[in-house]
Amino acid sequence: MRVLGVDPGLTRCGVGVVDGTAGRPLRMAAVGVVRTPAEEDTARRLVLVERGIEAWLDEHQPEVVAVERVFSQHNVRTVMGTAQASAVAMLCAARRGLPVALHTPSEVKAAVTGNGRADKAQVGSMVVRLLRLDAMPKPADAADALALAICHIWRAPAQQRLQRAYTAARRPPSPSSPKGGTPS
Amino acid sequence: MRVLGVDPGLTRCGVGVVDGTAGRPLRMAAVGVVRTPAEEDTARRLVLVERGIEAWLDEHQPEVVAVERVFSQHNVRTVMGTAQASAVAMLCAARRGLPVALHTPSEVKAAVTGNGRADKAQVGSMVVRLLRLDAMPKPADAADALALAICHIWRAPAQQRLQRAYTAARRPPSPSSPKGGTPS
Numbered sequence: 094m095r096v097l098g099v100d101p102g103l104t105r106c107g108v109g110v111v112d113g114t115a116g117r118p119l120r121m122a123a124v125g126v127v128r129t130p131a132e133e134d135t136a137r138r139l140v141l142v143e144r145g146i147e148a149w150l151d152e153h154q155p156e157v158v159a160v161e162r163v164f165s166q167h168n169v170r171t172v173m174g175t176a177q178a179s180a181v182a183m184l185c186a187a188r189r190g191l192p193v194a195l196h197t198p199s200e201v202k203a204a205v206t207g208n209g210r211a212d213k214a215q216v217g218s219m220v221v222r223l224l225r226l227d228a229m230p231k232p233a234d235a236a237d238a239l240a241l242a243i244c245h246i247w248r249a250p251a252q253q254r255l256q257r258a259y260t261a262a263r264r265p266p267s268p269s270s271p272k273g274g275t276p277s
Numbered sequence: 278m279r280v281l282g283v284d285p286g287l288t289r290c291g292v293g294v295v296d297g298t299a300g301r302p303l304r305m306a307a308v309g310v311v312r313t314p315a316e317e318d319t320a321r322r323l324v325l326v327e328r329g330i331e332a333w334l335d336e337h338q339p340e341v342v343a344v345e346r347v348f349s350q351h352n353v354r355t356v357m358g359t360a361q362a363s364a365v366a367m368l369c370a371a372r373r374g375l376p377v378a379l380h381t382p383s384e385v386k387a388a389v390t391g392n393g394r395a396d397k398a399q400v401g402s403m404v405v406r407l408l409r410l411d412a413m414p415k416p417a418d419a420a421d422a423l424a425l426a427i428c429h430i431w432r433a434p435a436q437q438r439l440q441r442a443y444t445a446a447r448r449p450p451s452p453s454s455p456k457g458g459t460p461s
Contacts, residue, residue, distance in 0.1 A: 135379075136371035139364055143372070163357060173347060176357055177364035180323055184365060187320035188327070195319075 094249065095122065097155035097186075098242030099146070100234045101163065101179035102171075103129055103138050106145065107234030110153045111224070111242035115250050119243060121224040123153055124235045135177065142178050146185045158186035159245035161237070162195040194252070196244050201237070204244035216240050278433065279306065281339035281370075282426030283330070284418045285347065285363035286355075287313055287322050290329065291418030294337045295408070295426035299434050303427060305408040307337055308419045319361065326362050330369045342370035343429035345421070346379035378436070380428050385421070388428035400424050 094114060100107035106127040113119035127145030129138040150158075160183055163176045186193045199209035205219045217229045217236040223243060230236045278298060284291035290311040297303035311329030313322040334342075344367055347360045370377045383393035389403045401413045401420040407427055414420045 134377070136367035136377035139368045140371045143368060173360055176360035177367075180361035180364040181368060183320035183361075184323045184327060184368075187324045193318070193320035 094157065094246060095153070095155045096242040096245045097149060097153060097158045098238040098240070098245065099158060099160045099179070099182045100237040100241060101161060101175050101182055102234060103135070103142065103174035103178050104131060105232060105234045106142055106178050106182070107232075107236070107238035108146070108149050109230070109235060109239035109242050110149075110155060111239060111246060113243075113246045115247050118225075119223055119246065121226065121239060123149075124230045124239055125149075126232060126235050135174070139177060139181050142181045143185060146182050150185060150189065150191075155191065157192050157194060157245060157249075158182065159194045159196060159241045160186075161201070161241055162197045164197070194245050194249075196241060196248065200248070201240050201244040204247050205240045213237075278341065278430060279337070279339045280426040280429045281333060281337060281342045282422040282424070282429065283342060283344045283363070283366040284421040284425060285345060285359050285366055286418060287319070287326065287358035287362050288315055289416060289418045290326055290362050290366070291416075291420070291422035292330070292333050293414070293419060293422035293426050294333075294339060295423060295430060297427075297430045299431050302409075303407055303430065305410065305423060307333075308414045308423055309333075310416060310419050319358070323361060323365050326365045327369060330366050334369060334373065334375075339375065341376050341378060341429060341433075342366065343378045343380060343425045344370075345385070345425055346381045348381070378429050378433070380425060380432065384432070385424050385428040388431050389424045397421075 095110060095112050098109045098111065108127060109124040110122040111119055112122055127142055129141040160179050163172060163179050183193050202211040202216055203209035206215050213233050217233065220236050220239045221229055224239065230239060279294060279296050282293045292311060293308040294306040295303055296306055311326055313325040344363050347356060347363050367377050386395040386400055387393035390399050397417050401417065404420050404423045405413055408423065414423060
């Protein structure tokens with residue numbers, strides 16, 4: 094599975110591509126940052142984020158896009174830009190039919206370090222070890238994007254089992270089931 | 278000037294097109310709502326908002342798009358969806374080179390009713406009078422989108438004067454100015 098992780102932001106949007114399967118060694122395919130100038134107005138910055146994300150999708154052809162879930166409670170001053178950039182990332186992925194997964198910051202920290210309250214340095218050093226990198230990806234947004242992709246690869250099997258169970262529970266009984274049911 | 282007003286939301290995104298100039302009677306060209314189903318996931322809903330806004334831009338060809346400025350302090354539960362839908366509206370406009378103007382809810386209320394703390398009913402009845410409509414546009418999001426467009430038409434001349442003054446103040450002295458200056 095190839096996952097594009099996106100740590101959304103208007104000034105710096107971290108992007109990282111990881112190949113892997115739960116239980117197997119992971120491989121980093123690419124990492125970087127989409128930047129937009131703070132002096133541009135928001136609408137224009139969103140167009141630049143869209144172009145950047147589209148270029149990453151075109152070049153790396155991920156099967157899934159994992160985006161950090163933004164909460165309105167935290168960082169009131171920056172949350173609007175983060176929410177807007179994440180909307181553009183989700184839009185770009187969904188528009189080409191790619192599944193979009195959202196993970197909270199504490200889910201990402203817990204998946205990568207075992208501790209949902211780990212700090213940036215701990216997350217970064219685990220990303221370096223798990224992907225066998227020579228150095229910490231800079232800036233922190235880039236490392237966070239890789240952590241998101243890793244989190245998704247490891248959480249995906251459990252999420253898929255939950256999704257299948259949920260879908261099965263909602264499906265009406267099939268005609269061949271012992272208890273019968275009306276064919277739809 | 279033809280303005281598309283957008284009252285952003287994931288469930289209901291109000292859209293209204295108004296033609297007019299400050300100091301002249303206004304005319305409503307169209308009003309409506311872009312809806313997305315609550316049971317779809319957010320990424321997919323953003324794609325539907327994008328399609329809806331694009332259809333309105335294609336059909337009505339506004340010169341400006343006025344979007345409600347979203348604050349993170351209010352309505353914590355719904356603010357993320359509102360921020361995301363507004364990002365998509367801004368993106369659609371800026372991508373085709375249209376200017377995007379943001380107005381706060383109290384700027385809109387003050388422009389349309391004279392009172393920045395007016396309630397929905399007061400805003401709605403002023404929209405009906407100003408556009409000489411037979412009935413209140415429903416739902417409230419549609420009336421709010423028209424109020425945004427009216428607010429923009431009335432505020433635009435003042436905003437343009439401010440913008441020109443700001444640009445002039447930042448521009449270096451031209452070579453022909455009495456005090457001279459180096460040609461750039």
